[in-house]
Amino acid sequence: MSWLVLIVAGVFEAVWATALGRSEGFTRLGPTVVFAVALVISMAGLGYAMRELPVGTSYAVWVAVGASLTVAYAMATGTEPVSLARVLLILGIVGCVVGLKVVP
Template identity: 75%
Template sequence: MAWLVLVVSGVLEAVWATALGRSEAFTRPAPSVVFGIALVLSMGGLAYAMRELPVGTSYAVWVGIGASLTVIYAMVTGTEPVSAAKVLLIAGLIGCVIGLKAVS
């Protein structure tokens, strides 16, 4: 259960990071509210997962999922350019997250 919560929390990290960028320094209400809700849920899920999983592994997986999804979303929506190097590096990051799960 802790792994599932951790993965969902990582997805929510991507949500709040994206919403933060779209909030324009908290001047736009809708993205600001999405940011706040996603942030609280993401941190709460991370804290929950850390009750059963090692702190270092939990944090690395959480950040890896959030960072990967944030960049992938930005590339898919066209707000960030796509390059072969970025795709390769994101694939490596995802591979490392899977590796951390495999050795845990």
């Protein structure tokens, strides 16, 4: 269960990171509210997962999921350029996260 919560927390990290960028320095209400709510959910999920999972692994997975989804979303929406190298690097991050799960 902790792994599932950790992955969901990572998804919410991507939400708050994207909302933070769109808040324009917290001057836009909608993205600022989304940022705050997603941040609380993300941190609560990370804290919950860390009760059973090692701190280093939890943090690495949380950051990797959030960063990968944030970049993937930005590329999908045209905010950031898409290239084969960027896609392969993101897949490398995902591969490392999977490795943390399968290696004892």
